[in-house]
Amino acid sequence: MALPIPARSGRFGVRGARRPPVWRKRALRVLLYVAVGLILLWTLAPFLWLFLSSIFPYKELIAPRASHWWPTQPTFANYLALFQRQEQTGELFLFALRNSTVVAGSVTLVCLFFGTLGAYALARLPVSHKNAWVLSLLVIRMLPTIALVIPFFVIVSLIDYRFLGWGLEFHLFDTKLNLVILYTTFIIGFVIWIMRGYFLAVPPDLEEAARIDGCTRMQSLWRVILPLSAPGLVATGILAFLLAWDEFLLALVFTRSTNAMTLPLFIAQLGSQYVTRYDQIATAGVLASLPPVLLAMAFQRFIVSGLTMGSTKG
């Protein structure tokens, strides 16, 4: 299939341009598709295996792998079981799903609202020591969560102890409210940082024009700048939601029961007592991955732009 190419396109060919021979071009093409295939295999195979594990009947799941790669009788029983409120695991799962949704959703809304206002001020308004503010956001972002866990734990215990002393039922430990407050620590700075990047990218002339037409600053933010940075708002919202959805350490320390336990903690603790039911873990894992995976696929462009913005604009 490879044809030899005319001698003239060699090293001393026309205008000195070196054209690669046709066979080489084709080989490179094949190589490219092989590389793409390998990338897809590496990216998808582990997750595909997780999904397969979730529809394996348990007996086949713990059979020798080399002869059992596909379930002979695929079953969705594991999925149905997780949505059974009567069973203990199902009950825990449903509570965890609800808690995760409520906590991640509230944190996202709170941080998006206050963070956007702050980001606008830092992007467009005169603020004294602006660089110091921006830099301190960066420092807060670098802070390991573990550094905050210990003081949080002591503070929350002391507050709850005080409430107890006053004879109040109210407490923070093992509540969703507590998680929302704690998650704000690492999400609000992130939101300000990214939204500031988007606001800086909106041409100032547009705002000037709106101001000349009689808009106040807040009106121009609301009517001109926010609509123009809508993709940024979507990206930031999704990223904030995913950060909260993914959080494990704080949930591990501060939640115990169905009252506030989130999905990551549920999955981490699933089957850790006598038998590790990997089919259940796989099922819960697939379900917990669905919202973030679908969001990431659907809003891929926005998310990539958000990530780029979050990491480069300084």
Added chain:
Amino acid sequence: MRRRRSEPGPRRLAAWLLAPSVAILALVVVFPLLFALYLSLHQAEPTGGGITLQWKGLANYTQFLFHDDLFWPAVRLTLYFTVVSLLIELALGIGMALVLNQEFRGRNWVRALVLLPWAVPTVVNARMWQWIYAGANYGALNGLMHTLHLLPPQVDKVWLGFDVPFQSVPILGALMGWLGATDALHMIIVADTWKVTPLVTLLVLAGLQTIPGSLYEAAQVDGASAWYRLWHITLPLLRPIILVVLVLRTMELFRVFDIIYIIMQYSIRVVGVYTFEVGMKFLHFGAGSAMSFLIGLMILGLALLYVKMLYSEDSY
């Protein structure tokens, strides 16, 4: 449009807009940090709902730095984890980005699919790989090895074991032992890399798309080889974004906790896990706070190093 004359001045407005965020951050970040600093100077233990405090000065810090048998091994282990993960992530990420930057059929689909591992929650990722590495004959990696005849049948490898590789190589073996680089740690590096590489890939890809095609055309006219173009055009122009990736990833790798704790509990003691063990398992709040400050300082040091590199760059 209605015109409001009573609009506050821009400085005033900025203060109002920033106030909620600043108040929140002061309450949930700055105050707890100061409190942690206070705790780190005490011996602080829980007693029946409250805590007892005993002034210790800098003793918590000096204890870890000079008298603790586990602190420096944890630092070495964390550095090893960070450096090895970074190198693999960068090499894989840049390689994948170069491939995805080419023209091929279904490129947009592939680019979307590549994002999948990044979206999988950390805990799910940890348990998924734990299941893949399962040591018995039903583990997927052992199954793969059997199917490909890379392992004799009936032999199952314990992937998450504590053997240290390269023990037969004289100096390297000793070095790996000193670093604490066990099989389990390497397998965790693979698992973590799977999740994070998409992020690196997409950031590098975004960087690649800003390089003007005319540069490559000019190089091609001059007869530069593909290798030459990679080393002398692509990589130098990617330098800023690579530095950014380095900063971001170093922060996150150095404070790693979730994946290691979920798969190995306390048996791979990186600094994050060790801090958690001291502070939240043994409830030594003072010592734990001191250690988290030491980690924070190390991360800050690394960050300053990178920032210096970033700003000493001449723009091209």
